[in-house]
Amino acid sequence: MTLARKKIFWAYIFLAIPIVFFAYIRVYPALFAFQMSLHDYNPLAAEQPFVGLENYEKVFIELGKTKSITKSAFGNTISYVALGVPIQLCLALLISLMLNEIRFMSTLYRILFFLPFVTSTIAIAWVFRMLYQPRFGLFNVILQMLSLPQQPFLRSPQQALPSVLALVIWQGMGFAVIIFLAGLKQIPRTYYEAAEVDGASRWHTFRYITFPLLNPSIVYLLVLQTISFLRMFAPVVAMTEQGSGGPLNSTTTVVLRVYREAFQSFNMGYASSLTVVLFAMILGVTIIQLSITSRRIN
Amino acid sequence: MESITPSNIFKDQGRVRAVGKAGDSWTSKFFSYLVLTLIAFTMIVPFMWMLSTSLKPEKEILRRNIFPIEPTTDNYEEVINGTDLPLWYKNSFIVAVISTVSVAFFDSLAGFVFAKYNFPGKRPIFIIFLTSLMVPTEMLLIPWFIMSSNPPIGGTWVDTYWGIAFPGVITAAGIFLMRQFMQGVPDELLDAGRIDGVSEFGLFWRVAVPLSLPAIGALCIFNFLGNWNAFIWPLIATSRSEMFTLPVGIQQFSSEADTPWNLIMTGASLSVVPLLIVVIIFQRYIIEGIALTGLKG
Numbered sequence: 001m002t003l004a005r006k007k008i009f010w011a012y013i014f015l016a017i018p019i020v021f022f023a024y025i026r027v028y029p030a031l032f033a034f035q036m037s038l039h040d041y042n043p044l045a046a047e048q049p050f051v052g053l054e055n056y057e058k059v060f061i062e063l064g065k066t067k068s069i070t071k072s073a074f075g076n077t078i079s080y081v082a083l084g085v086p087i088q089l090c091l092a093l094l095i096s097l098m099l100n101e102i103r104f105m106s107t108l109y110r111i112l113f114f115l116p117f118v119t120s121t122i123a124i125a126w127v128f129r130m131l132y133q134p135r136f137g138l139f140n141v142i143l144q145m146l147s148l149p150q151q152p153f154l155r156s157p158q159q160a161l162p163s164v165l166a167l168v169i170w171q172g173m174g175f176a177v178i179i180f181l182a183g184l185k186q187i188p189r190t191y192y193e194a195a196e197v198d199g200a201s202r203w204h205t206f207r208y209i210t211f212p213l214l215n216p217s218i219v220y221l222l223v224l225q226t227i228s229f230l231r232m233f234a235p236v237v238a239m240t241e242q243g244s245g246g247p248l249n250s251t252t253t254v255v256l257r258v259y260r261e262a263f264q265s266f267n268m269g270y271a272s273s274l275t276v277v278l279f280a281m282i283l284g285v286t287i288i289q290l291s292i293t294s295r296r297i298n
Numbered sequence: 299m300e301s302i303t304p305s306n307i308f309k310d311q312g313r314v315r316a317v318g319k320a321g322d323s324w325t326s327k328f329f330s331y332l333v334l335t336l337i338a339f340t341m342i343v344p345f346m347w348m349l350s351t352s353l354k355p356e357k358e359i360l361r362r363n364i365f366p367i368e369p370t371t372d373n374y375e376e377v378i379n380g381t382d383l384p385l386w387y388k389n390s391f392i393v394a395v396i397s398t399v400s401v402a403f404f405d406s407l408a409g410f411v412f413a414k415y416n417f418p419g420k421r422p423i424f425i426i427f428l429t430s431l432m433v434p435t436e437m438l439l440i441p442w443f444i445m446s447s448n449p450p451i452g453g454t455w456v457d458t459y460w461g462i463a464f465p466g467v468i469t470a471a472g473i474f475l476m477r478q479f480m481q482g483v484p485d486e487l488l489d490a491g492r493i494d495g496v497s498e499f500g501l502f503w504r505v506a507v508p509l510s511l512p513a514i515g516a517l518c519i520f521n522f523l524g525n526w527n528a529f530i531w532p533l534i535a536t537s538r539s540e541m542f543t544l545p546v547g548i549q550q551f552s553s554e555a556d557t558p559w560n561l562i563m564t565g566a567s568l569s570v571v572p573l574l575i576v577v578i579i580f581q582r583y584i585i586e587g588i589a590l591t592g593l594k595g
Contacts, residue, residue, distance in 0.1 A: 003492070006498070007415055007416075007417070007498070008415070008416075008417040008418070010415070010498040010499075011411050011415035011416075011417040011420075012417065014407050014408070014410070014411045014498075014499075014502070015408060015411050015423070017404060018404050018405075018407065018408040018468055018473070019423065021404065021467055021468045022426075022427065022430070022468055022470075025438075025442075025464060025465050025467065025468070026430045026433070026438070026470070027426065027430065028441070029437075029438040029441035029442055029445065030430070030433050030437060030438060030441075032441035032444070032445075033437045033438065033440060033441050036440060036441070043444065043447070094333075095334065095337060098330035098333060098334055099330075099334065101326065101327065101330050102327060102330055102331065102334070108338075109334050109338055110581075110585065111578060111581050112338045112341045112342060113337070113338070113341055114581070114584075114585065115341065115345070115574060115577070115578075116341060116344075118523055118527075118573065118574070118577045118584070119527075119570050119573070119574070120526070120527040120529075120544065120545050120548075120566075120569055120570060120573075121527060121529065121545070122527075122529055122545035122546075122548050122549050123348075123544075123545065123548055123565070123566035123569050123570050124344065124348075124566070124570070126548060126552075126562050126563075126566055127344045127345075127347060127348045127563065127566055128344060130347070130351065130559055130562075130563065131344065131347060135360070135362075136359070136360045136361065136362060138343070138347055138364070141362050141364075170340070170341075170344075174341075175588065178585055178588045178589055179588070179589065181589070182589035202326075227434075230434075231434055231436055233436075233529070233530055234529040234530065234545070237529075237549065238549060243549070255436050255530070258436060258439075258440075259439075259530070259534075262439070262440050262443075263443070263534055268440050268444075271440060272437075272440055275434070275436055275437040275439075275440070276437065278434060278436060278437065279432075279433060279434060279437050282432060282434055283432055286432050
């Protein structure tokens with residue numbers, strides 16, 4: 001056997017198990033999900049009849065109805081993304097600009113901001129749920145100390161979504177800070193020295209040097225955080241009564257809807273069609289990112 | 299009116315800027331420290347609240363004191379002796395170890411092949427791996443559940459370690475990371491090994507792996523954290539309390555009408571604190587790893 005042939009032979013041998021694993025846990029299930037979404041798939045029923053695009057039709061009919069759970073799920077998910085991503089990234093950017101400016105204790109701050117990110121979401125969401133409680137929860141204790149009216153937080157359909165969102169922003173911020181700090185380190189010092197010599201104001205330095213040169217980190221984080229907010233599940237389960245996405249479905253998300261349809265009502269065909277719609281949304285975000293980044297390279 | 303000469307302007311501007319600069323940077327530094335300290339405080343308070351509640355006797359839970367008046371370890375004894383939490387600990391650990399060992403080995407091996415070998419079909423195979431990154435795991439949950447109910451080997455995978463771990467035995471992101479890193483292994487070194495009669499697997503195991511230890515370390519840490527904190531799949535893949543992982547177990551604490559806050563906070567402390575200590579010890583590598591790879595736990 002020649003060396004080249006030997007190398008090809010070993011490449012296939014080494015890849016054999018990874019390919020089998022990968023086909024089994026990623027490729028096959030993805031195709032299976034598409035197939036399921038075309039069937040009235042109920043694992044408890046005797047038959048799984050083919051229904052074509054009926055499940056998707058149902059999704060769109062429900063989206064048109066006022067007060068359907070599916071509509072709430074998509075509406076809330078979009079609210080989480082539209083509010084959560086900009087707030088989280090702006091806060092993280094401000095923090096990293098400040099962290100970039102100081103030296104003393106900067107490592108300590110970095111660790112503190114980053115601890116929530118490595119913490120179990122379920123555990124810390126329960127902690128926040130307790131902080132939001134009426135009467136003995138810390139937030140209401142603080143409100144009382146300031147002589148402000150008590151707030152229902154998670155028990156109010158208006159306040160529940162922002163309350164859940166606050167936890168998610170709080171928990172994920174440290175990740176964005178680290179990515180921003182890495183991006184800030186890449187910007188050559190000479191640019192700032194040149195700006196200083198020219199007498200540029202702080203705002204101008206930020207607007208014309210930091211912001212444009214930080215753009216790759218910003219686009220990267222926008223996409224990553226958008227996808228992670230689109231997939232929100234655990235915080236809502238931990239922070240709402242019986243993990244229901246309440247009160248009055250005001251916090252429920254697409255993934256929670258999928259979970260309840262598939263594993264509590266066993267409407268797996270319909271739930272699969274919801275996951276395909278979620279996939280399409282994520283794919284859309286990724287394609288937008290690819291078109292932005294490739295345009296920059298050109 | 300003062301005459302304007304170039305040297306005058308230069309001098310004035312220089313003085314003004316020097317003063318402005320020093321004052322500016324002092325106040326802005328002070329402001330930065332103030333804001334950062336406030337934010338750091340909000341980062342710690344929930345953890346303090348969690349620990350403080352876990353040390354409170356039951357009668358103090360609904361009171362408004364922030365720190366326990368009579369601290370007690372009763373809650374810890376009750377959670378450790380009276381619930382399945384020790385089992386959940388063991389389960390989380392076993393699942394995280396199975397998946398981390400498998401990911402470290404197979405992701406590195408596949409990354410090595412994609413970095414250092416040329417073979418027919420390389421591009422399409424690699425593109426399939428990459429494309430799968432776009433498919434959210436949520437789409438795969440239902441198929442995984444059906445697959446674990448009717449697996450190719452064994453009766454059912456529901457409520458087994460393998461059932462919880464199998465979707466995570468290999469990751470596309472890890473393969474991509476290891477490929478990037480192993481492209482830095484010099485070809486001359488591998489060819490020298492071949493001349494010395496080292497087997498192809500020996501080249502991977504004794505040349506490429508030792509040279510890629512930082513990346514493998516980062517991959518292991520993120521994978522362990524991700525599996526330790528994973529919630530949705532373990533929730534679906536387990537039905538008996540003895541098989542729950544920590545997050546699933548903590549979520550089930552409250553299934554009764556009355557929420558046992560002291561026990562939940564104790565469970566949360568037990569699941570969070572040991573990990574936080576490990577993270578603080580390895581923080582430099584973790585933070586560098588995130589910055590390097592952008593991997594998300």
